[in-house]
Amino acid sequence: MPRRRDPAAPRVVHRTARVALRVTPGQRRRCFGLLRSAGDVWACVLEVNGWRRRRRDAPLVGYQELCRELSGSGPGTFAELDSVGARSVLRRFSDAWFAAAKRRSAGDLSARFPRRRRGLVPVPWYHGTFTLDGRRVRIPTAKGTAPLWVRLTRDVPYPVEQVRSITxxxxxxxLFLDVTAEVPVAVYPPGREPDPARVAGVDMGIIHPYAVAGPGRGCWCRGGRSAPSTACT
Known part of the structure; x- marks a missing residue:
């Protein structure tokens, strides 16, 4: 579960960077095994609720109820997927169900409850359950299994102490890892705040990865098929 922040604490925003993984064949097999096991958790919830629907029972959608059902399944049911990862899948299912119920109660009949099986389901882990050491990450696995260390293709663009979750x-x-961090909101001295009347447009491209245009000034960065360069006019 995400931690609760003190209301008096400095304001922060959450930023996520997607980083590719550099894995060996064995690590790749284990990572895909975790994603498939998460898909099995999702499918089990759908199957249980299918049985309950046929018996005209209330659906099992509350996070606490789903966790109790998970604990009753016993260890090792979902291969190397640990209980924290499995509970994160249950949290995602519960949130999706209640979000659809809220939209339908507001009159949006196009909202659909989660009823489609997925072969691979993303798995998040929160702070304190994983280890980030430079470009090396230890992904949590079930008790009794070998540690799973993987390597990132680049450095995480946030300080380690700001990282709150990985997915x-x-x-x-x-294979990718989404790294989410808490980034403090920038604070400016009085009189030096950004001018809201000054705006700039950013256009993403292929030959020119990005171009920025502002009042009387424009910059572009050339990359892709040629060496990176920057020019301003």
């Missing part, structure tokens, strides 16, 4: 996911057949 293992697959996109386009590649």
């Amino acid at each position: 293992l996911l697959c996109e386009g057949g590649r």
Whole structure:
């Protein structure tokens, strides 16, 4: 569960960076095993609620209720997926169900409850359950299994003490880690705050990764098929 912040604490915003993983064949197999096990947890919840629906019982959608059902399944049911990762999947299912129920109660009949099975489901872990050491990350696994250390392809753009969660996911057949951090909100001295009347437009491209335009000034950065360079006009 995410931690509760002191209302008097400095304001922060959450920022997420997606970093690709550099893994060995064995690490890749284990990471995909965790994603498939998370998909099994999702499918089990759908199956249980399918049985309850056929018996005209109330659906099992509350996070606490789902966790009690998970604890009754016993250790090792979902291979190397640990209880923290499995509970995060249950949290995601519960949030999706109640979000759909809220939209439908507001009159949005296009909202659909989660009823589709997924082969691979992203798995998040919160602060204190994983280890981040430079470009090396220890992903939590079930008790009694070998530690799973993976390597990132680049440095995380946040200080380690600001990182609050990681999420293992697959996109386009590649493994990634979403690293979420708490970043303090910038505070400016009186009289030196940003001028809200000054704006700039940013355009993302391919040959030119980005271009920025402001009042009487424009900058672009050239990359991709040629060496990176920057020019301002």
